[in-house]
Amino acid sequence: MSFHYVPGQFRIPKTPLFAMPDGIWCGADADSGVFAFEAGYSWGGRIMSRELCYSLSIDGSVMKPVFSSINGYIYWSGSGYVYYTHTYGWVYMSGMFPGYEPLEDYDSKDGERTWTGDRFYTFHSFPQQSGSAATLTPRGAIHDSGQEKELTVVWPRWKAKRGEFGEYEPADGATGTRWLGLPRFRGGGEYFVRSFAKTNGYFTYGRIRNADGRWVIGEPGSDAGWHEGSEPSREGTVTFRFTKKEGSEAQGKDIAVSLYDHVKGDERSKAYLGEVAVWR
């Protein structure tokens, strides 16, 4: 098995640019640790990722999401914290735990202001997508002396090229190509869907199966003839040659089989769904 569907909704505090979907595909075996789900328009729709939310990057330092509520929102942790405050909205601050309301004040003397308080940054809104940036404005004691910083969003992921099932291409630092669903091949006007699991070490593809080491369509040795080829592959076309017994007058055409699309299939796996009295 490679992915199984968990029909639940994980609860997280409010998160800008993202809402946790109802149900996710959980990877197993070769896809262990990878999730596939609908992430929303900002992230390219259907994605796969090892993370269920995006991270932030400030001056090249990555800050990971923490799904605990600070004033109703999640926060990010790394070299400091990014969290939501009642006074200033979103802030970036280090040296204090998230939830702390930073202080900012100034002294006016001879028409000049001297800013005092904590050393922190504020920003108004998150960048709408990977590649764009928000500006962090220095506040408090560094109101005048501090340098602006750039905040970007980072979410290594694979984006679906077409629909939920099929190829997923890398984005934002992810590498390689991933797949969701069972490959469906087509040839001679017929569809061949790959089986979910191997039997005796081989997948089957509809009527295409491995018979004693040969990939065939039909019954080898039958009077009506059969087709022989090789295992269908996502890359390229496999031709199944019409084959018949010696002396047979049966006639048939070769069948060229190639990848058509990917489908969900109808496999089910056993698991338990639990009831708990605790969720925050």
Place this chain on the structure above:
Amino acid sequence: MEKVRSGEAVNIKAATWNAFVDAANWVKDAKQNSAANGVSAGLDVGIVRIKNSESTLCPRFSALVITGVCVSAETNEEEFTSCPPVFEGLKMTADREGKPYAILLEPIEAGEIGRAMILGVTPAKVTINSSDEGYAVPKAGSSEGALESSATGTARIIWRAGGGGEQWCVLQLGGAGAGQGEDKALMCKVGGGTATAGYTVTVYPNGRSDEGGVEYSALLFLPDVALDADIPAGTWIIGHKSAMASTGGSET
């Protein structure tokens, strides 16, 4: 019944007439059955032919999971509809749990076809895990197609020689456990895991007080929980058996 000669009056008794009707009905039934000669000419009810698709011999009274038919309607519709089906059989694995199975009535060599029972009463050796368990199920991962006792299942143990270990039993196959257990709440103890990847749990079908008794491992998901609210090991959870959609991924 007496025959009459030419010219004699025919006086038919009710018993004679009924005998004619019975004979006519018999002929009519025989004609109907001949239309499905292949199927009716098969084995006894509940006994089927099965191909041992494993690479080793499967002994008599072992269990094989039915994974398909040797000739499908797609391959040969005429043969499929007119001949008794021959099933393909493989040993029970974790992936095949819950699928239908048959008890072999004779040893079957690898790749050969033999007789097996899917409905009826048959003897079989069963490992009794608990005297409270009234059903037999194929043991997942057993290379010999062994059976073990279970709290639920479709093979009811209607007699057994002893109370523990491997015992000769008489099994009633087919629907014996219908409506039993599959949808009941079971006590599960968390061993580890996370909200996203699921929790490995130990299931106690006989309840929380049966720790050390009947138990098995399973994967459990919590459908409505805070993402970071990972449940600590040792927590007891009420679990319900469920079937979840699965699909392919990046494997080759």
